[in-house]
Amino acid sequence: xxxxxxxxxxxxxxxxxxxxxxxxxxxxxxxxxxxxxxxxxxxxxxxxxxxxxxxxxxxxxxxxxxxxxxxxxxxxxxxxxxxxxxxxxxxxxxxxxxxxxxxxxxxxxxxxxxxxxxxxxxxxxxxxxxxxxxxxxxxxxxxxxxxxxxxxxxxxxxxxxxxxxxxxxxxxxxxxxxxxxxxxxxxxxxxxxxxxxxxxxxxxxxxxxxxxxxxxxxxxxxxxxxxxxxxxxxxxxxxxxxxxxxxxxxxxxxxxxxxxxxxxxxxxxxxxxxxxxxxxxxxxxxxxxxxxxxxxxxxxxxxxxxxxxxxxxxxxxxxxxxxxxxxxxxxxxxxxxxxxxxxxxxxxxxxxxxxxxxxxxxxxxxxxxxxxxxxxxxxxxxxxxxxxxxxxxxxxxxxxxxxxxxxxxxxxxxxxxxxxxxxxxxxxxxxxxxxxxxxxxxxxxxxxxxxxxxxxxxxxxxxxxxxxxxxxxxxxxxxxxxxxxxxxxxxxxxxxxxxxxxxxxxxxxxxxxxxxxxxxxxxxxxxxxxxxxxxxxxxxxx
Amino acid sequence: xxxxxxxxxxxxxxxxxxxxxxxxxxxxxxxxxxxxxxxxxxxxxxxxxxxxxxxxxxxxxxxxxxxxxxxxxxxxxx
Numbered sequence: 001x002x003x004x005x006x007x008x009x010x011x012x013x014x015x016x017x018x019x020x021x022x023x024x025x026x027x028x029x030x031x032x033x034x035x036x037x038x039x040x041x042x043x044x045x046x047x048x049x050x051x052x053x054x055x056x057x058x059x060x061x062x063x064x065x066x067x068x069x070x071x072x073x074x075x076x077x078x079x080x081x082x083x084x085x086x087x088x089x090x091x092x093x094x095x096x097x098x099x100x101x102x103x104x105x106x107x108x109x110x111x112x113x114x115x116x117x118x119x120x121x122x123x124x125x126x127x128x129x130x131x132x133x134x135x136x137x138x139x140x141x142x143x144x145x146x147x148x149x150x151x152x153x154x155x156x157x158x159x160x161x162x163x164x165x166x167x168x169x170x171x172x173x174x175x176x177x178x179x180x181x182x183x184x185x186x187x188x189x190x191x192x193x194x195x196x197x198x199x200x201x202x203x204x205x206x207x208x209x210x211x212x213x214x215x216x217x218x219x220x221x222x223x224x225x226x227x228x229x230x231x232x233x234x235x236x237x238x239x240x241x242x243x244x245x246x247x248x249x250x251x252x253x254x255x256x257x258x259x260x261x262x263x264x265x266x267x268x269x270x271x272x273x274x275x276x277x278x279x280x281x282x283x284x285x286x287x288x289x290x291x292x293x294x295x296x297x298x299x300x301x302x303x304x305x306x307x308x309x310x311x312x313x314x315x316x317x318x319x320x321x322x323x324x325x326x327x328x329x330x331x332x333x334x335x336x337x338x339x340x341x342x343x344x345x346x347x348x349x350x351x352x353x354x355x356x357x358x359x360x361x362x363x364x365x366x367x368x369x370x371x372x373x374x375x376x377x378x379x380x381x382x383x384x385x386x387x388x389x390x391x392x393x394x395x396x397x398x399x400x401x402x403x404x405x406x407x408x409x410x411x412x413x414x415x416x417x418x419x420x421x422x423x424x425x426x427x428x429x430x431x432x433x434x435x436x437x438x439x440x441x442x443x444x445x446x447x448x449x450x451x452x453x454x455x456x457x458x459x460x461x462x463x464x465x466x467x468x469x470x471x472x473x474x475x476x477x478x479x480x481x482x483x484x485x486x487x488x489x490x491x492x493x494x495x496x497x498x499x500x501x502x503x504x505x506x507x508x509x510x511x512x513x514x515x516x517x518x519x520x521x522x523x524x525x526x527x528x529x530x531x532x533x534x535x536x537x538x539x540x541x542x
Numbered sequence: 543x544x545x546x547x548x549x550x551x552x553x554x555x556x557x558x559x560x561x562x563x564x565x566x567x568x569x570x571x572x573x574x575x576x577x578x579x580x581x582x583x584x585x586x587x588x589x590x591x592x593x594x595x596x597x598x599x600x601x602x603x604x605x606x607x608x609x610x611x612x613x614x615x616x617x618x619x620x
Contacts, residue, residue, distance in 0.1 A: 037571035076574050100574050103558075124559065124574050253570060253577060487586050495558040499579035 005206050005242055011199040012174035013181075014057070014089035017241035018050035019171065030246045034079050035262065037252035042079065046244070049086065052162070054169035056087025059161045063118065063141045067092035067172075070114040070182060073227070074107070074121040074129070076100040077251040080145045080158060081227050084120045085237060089180055090171045094196065096182035099228035100125060103496040105445060108132045109191050110184045111139060114391055120158065122146050176200025176384075182391065183230050185330040186438035188428035194391030195330045201234075201385035202242055204334040208354055209239030212326060212338045213270055213301060222248045222262070223272040229434070230330045231303050234385070235272055239334075256284040260292045267296045274304040276433040278311045278323065279464050289318050299341055301326055304434025305466035306422045309347035325351060327422070329408060330436075331400070333385030337420050350412070350420040357383055361414055366403050374423060377412040378405040428522045430459030432467050435500040439469075439522060442503070445496045446471060449489065451479040456512040458526045462504070471503035472525055474512055481508045544592065544614050549607065552591055556584045566608025592618060 005016055021027070027047035034042040044052075065071060071088050073096070075081050081097070088095040098110060107128055111119065115138040119129060123144050133139065144151070145158040180199045184192040209215050213235070221240045225231035240247050248266050252258060254277060263271065300315060300323045307325035315323040326338040327350040337359060339351035353359050358380035361369045369375045381404055390397045400407050411423040430437040439457035446455040454474045459467035471489070475481055486506050493502050513524040527534040546564045553562050557575040570576040576584070585601055588594070588610075594617040604610050 101577060101580070122574065124561065127559070127561070483586070483590055487583065487590060490583050490586070491556060491558070494575075494580055494583060499575070499577050502579050502583070 005202065008173065010173050011176040011202065012090060012171050013199050013202050013238055014053055014086040015171040016202055017086055017238060018046060018053055021046040021241065021244045022050050024244065026244045029244065031241060032082065033248045033266065035248060035250045049082070051167035052083040053086035053090060054167050055162050055165035056083050057090040057169045058165040060088055060091050060093060060118070065093060065117045065141070068094065068179065070094045070096060070116045071118040072096040072098050072111065072116050074098040074100065074119050074125055075145065077226065077249065078145065080120060082237060085227070085233065090169060092172060092174060092178055094179045094182050097227045097233060099226060099498060101499040103494065103498060104128050104132050105496040106498055108135060111136050113191065114182060114194055117141065118143065120145065174199050177388070179388065181233055183330045186429060186436045186441060188438060189440050192438065193393055193396055195387045196389050196391050197333050197385065198388050201333045202238055204383060204385035205234045205239040206242040208335040209235065209243050212335050212340045212354055213272065214299060214341055215240060215243055215245045215270055217244060219269045220246050220248065220267055221270045222268045224274065224277060230333065234334050254280060256281055256288055260289065263294055263297055264292045269296055269298045271297060272301045272303065274434050275302050275307050275311060276305070276465055278302060282311065282314050286318055294319060294321070297321065299324065303328065305431055306348070312345065312347045327351070331387045332379065333387060336379060346419050348421065350422050352418050359420065360405065361412060362405060366405070371414050371416045374411060374413045376426060377408045377410045377420070379408065380404060381406050428458070430467050430469055432459065432465045432469060432500055437469055437501045441497060442469060442471065442493060442501050443520065445493055446473060446489065448496065449492055451475055451485065454512045456520045456522060456525045458522050458529065460526070460529055468504040469501060470505045470507065470529060472507050472509045472512055474509050544611060544618060546607070546611065549611060552587050556580065556587050564607050566606060566611070568607040569605060588614065594618065
């Protein structure tokens with residue numbers, strides 16, 4: 001598909017977001033205003049973005065990491081994230097981003113499976129990698145962003161390397177199918193899977209940035225998503241910068257007052273955030289919002305979990321703004337279904353398909369269902385930002401496609417006017433604050449604790465998080481379930497997996513229901529938790 | 543009176559980081575793992591350690607560890 005952003009067949013994401021913007025005369029334009037947690041500001045033009053990412057590209061070449069090899073950033077929100085991401089893409093390395101709250105198990109799964117060659121991180125986070133480094137034979141180099149000097153031959157200083165690196169780099173002409181970005185995602189069984197994208201994804205990310213988010217050249221865009229999340233790369237980096245749009249990035253956490261000060265004082269025109277954040281704002285003292293003038297803010301978009309109608313009503317009443325829900329997945333690489341300005345919002349709906357995307361509701365046999373019927377949400381394969389494989393797991397990848405349709409794992413229905421409505425997951429994956437958590441991974445981590453005999457984990461509805469992690473735990477007979485034990489469990493999950501996987505409730509049980517082949521019957525646990533009929537339990541092991 | 547030396551091992555355990563050195567000015571911006579979810583772990587750990595209870599949102603208003611320490615000491619009646 002042709003696109004105005006492709007020049008001379010160059011599909012390289014890193015180049016299009018930087019060098020190409022400079023070539024178009026935007027070199028001196030502000031690309032990123034970086035705002036620290038203490039609200040200190042640092043500005044970067046497109047020219048600086050280009051030069052700093054060139055430097056990182058040269059660093060990769062100097063340490064012998066090349067095209068097709070995997071590098072990761074493991075950073076809290078920081079400027080280095082962006083230079084490393086764009087620079088590594090310029091070299092045609094595969095670039096992964098890791099949440100800074102990942103624990104050792106989560107890191108080992110991802111760095112090990114991908115055979116990562118290099119990680120950019122901070123000293124305080126590196127200690128997690130150090131503990132597992134002997135299990136990562138392919139990891140040759142670690143770059144620390146907050147040390148002045150190299151501390152070993154393979155533990156290098158970002159600053160020193162950047163000071164010495166050339167800012168000239170010639171990006172190879174990159175074909176659209178060249179692998180680009182890697183995000184790991186959790187399933188209901190097995191280890192997390194590496195969702196691999198391609199440079200050609202930029203066509204869809206750019207198109208949706210224009211057609212859904214409606215970004216214009218003079219806009220100031222703020223995407224609150226962490227770069228560990230696909231939204232943080234597709235729309236916190238690629239989409240806006242491929243369009244030459246200025247972004248702010250804020251390194252601090254949630255703060256209603258701080259966020260609204262940014263929206264007002266920076267003059268943000270388009271804001272992309274998450275339902276959990278919006279629901280947290282709804283819980284604030286509402287008079288707070290009257291202090292701020294948001295007249296420059298044109299649109300608010302949301303992604304990650306379904307946006308409940310109450311939030312849309314709150315946006316209209318309190319902020320006098322519409323909030324537009326968008327839907328996509330790590331695998332889709334970009335927005336597939338959306339509400340957007342110009343389209344009447346149907347509160348609670350996912351919206352309508354974006355241009356070039358053909359969804360359908362299919363039954364389990366692959367037959368397309370009529371309007372109003374509940375079924376599997378599928379997308380006709382072949383869109384520009386469609387992932388190209390699960391790294392090292394072609395079987396799992398193939399299982400997601402049938403007769404030309406990608407099966408999203410979401411259940412939905414379509415109304416007669418073409419709006420799609422989310423119903424839930426067809427598997428056990430938990431969506432908590434927009435993060436997918438694998439119950440299998442949490443159950444496995446729980447079993448690492450010597451006090452626990454068996455465990456079952458489910459997602460339960462939650463007003464703030466959309467779903468919360470609930471753990472059912474069977475302890476050894478001599479173990480007492482105390483508040484200290486519960487804290488122990490919470491800390492263990494936070495430190496081994498991630499803070500998003502922490503069980504919000506731990507429930508002691510005498511046994512975890514399993515079927516005759518030993519599979520945990522999570523639907524039975526969920527039904528019991530919700531006080532519902534468990535349905536067919538004929539396969540339940542007595 | 544509870545002091546920073548008593549808080550330090552709790553922080554190190556909660557955030558799994560033996561290198562944490564607390565100062566009164568230390569805040570969530572200084573500890574990578576301190577987010578809204580691990581904050582709940584910290585709350586529970588402090589409650590269990592000092593046998594106190596925090597009201598909903600009481601800790602959210604605090605700007606740094608020093609203010610947290612002051613609150614704990616007030617609750618302990620010291």
